Amino acid sequence: MSVWRITRLQGEYCLTWDEGDIRRRYRLGTNDPKEAARRAPSRYAELTRPKGSAVKDLWASYCLDKAGRSVVTTMKFTWKALGPHFGEKEGEAVSVADCRSYTEVRRKAGRAEGSIHTELGHLRSVLVWAHKQRLITHAPHIERPAKPDPKEGYLTRPEVSRLMDAANSPHIKLAIMLMIATGARNAAALQLTWDRVDFARRMIQLRNPFDKERRKGRATVPVNDSLLAALEAAKDGALTPYVIEWAGGPVLSIKKGIKTAGGAIGRPDASPHMLRHSAAVWLAEDGHSMDEIAQFLGHENSRITFKTYARYSPGYLRRLAASLEV
Known part of the structure; x- marks a missing residue:
């Protein structure tokens, strides 16, 4: 994803970014540089936000909104596990049965309970965020295995x-x-x-x-x-x-x-x-x-x-x- 920039067109400031070989340009409706700088970030997020309400679309939107935060880096790895199971499903349609099925699949793959808890926790965060953003009408309950007690091991x-x-x-x-x-x-x-x-x-x-x-x-x-x-x-x-x-x-x-x-x-x-x-x-x-x-x-x-x-x-x-x- 290319970084956006502010350009000018016929005296008016524009938001400009590249999508592959295609250059996109959007008028910001002002000739004031400070106002253009204020409007640009939210407009860019709005214009480049993936469309759709499937989990894969909501996940991409969440990562775009939280870009730069450490959790997004972690979620790149989390999605490799969650994507095949939830990606095509509508966000509002995720059920407890889906969560239990995912948990069993991950257990059979040898994944630790704490990791499964974290993975489904990321899914829950995305759906709660999507509800707050009015991208879905409600955030379904995400059932997770109990969080394990912290490891007791220590070094002398x-x-x-x-x-x-x-x-x-x-x-x-x-x-x-x-x-x-x-x-x-x-x-x-x-x-x-x-x-x-x-x-x-x-x-x-x-x-x-x-x-x-x-x-x-x-x-x-x-x-x-x-x-x-x-x-x-x-x-x-x-x-x-x-x-x-x-x-x-x-x-x-x-x-x-x-x-x-x-x-x-x-x-x-x-x-x-x-x-x-x-x-x-x-x-x-x-x-x-x-x-x-x-x-x-x-x-x-x-x-x-x-x-x-x-x-x-x-x-x-x-x-x-x-x-x-x-």
Whole structure:
């Protein structure tokens, strides 16, 4: 899809874009450049929105409307699974039976329950959006398998040390140290830029202040001694604005690198998210309060922190257990 641009025709501003070898032009009805710039984005979205109310059309419209957001990138992969099953069906006609059929097909293909839950969740988001946009008269109920409980696995301190030793690339080792020392989510660590690392104050701002998207769990956290030394060494040789870099560019994924290192130490289940989970477990084991841990992890509600990590605290329910001595 080509990017639109504003042009002029006989003194009037126009919205212009290319569709293959065909150039499209639409009058914006104004000779004021500021007004033309204001009208152009919504007109372009309206004019290029796919027609029709089949799921494939609604999906394309949704992706066009949300262009630039991270969820759209994920949905490109989701559609490969959903498209053959739902694509030709009218959005309003999707039934619970369709959802159950899809779930069974995906289960037989070996897909995890959490993945199926996410895939059908994307379908639900598209249909709810289409209803709000008045592209369909109602959004049908999308039945999904229950969302599985989060994985309980975590790494001990010795295991993380061995994991870093087994890392086959400097950027993987730095990423492991960054994520375990800050509790950062995978995306937050890979998107971190040097301008948000305050060496003087020893603080890291995991949230990009210029990113207006709502992101989960991105706090501003202090830097410990080990991480500070690693960051100072990495900054001296940095070739890009990104803290985690490889071959002169940003890193898109470290899952394979961590999995390989995990396999070498007998923890093939190691993953980027497990590092964040491990950091939280360590904080709880050291007796820090759930409120403090919630702030460190960027949780908006400490009840989530308490539900997940309170049982790792050394004093968790000990007094109650002592009361039941016979």
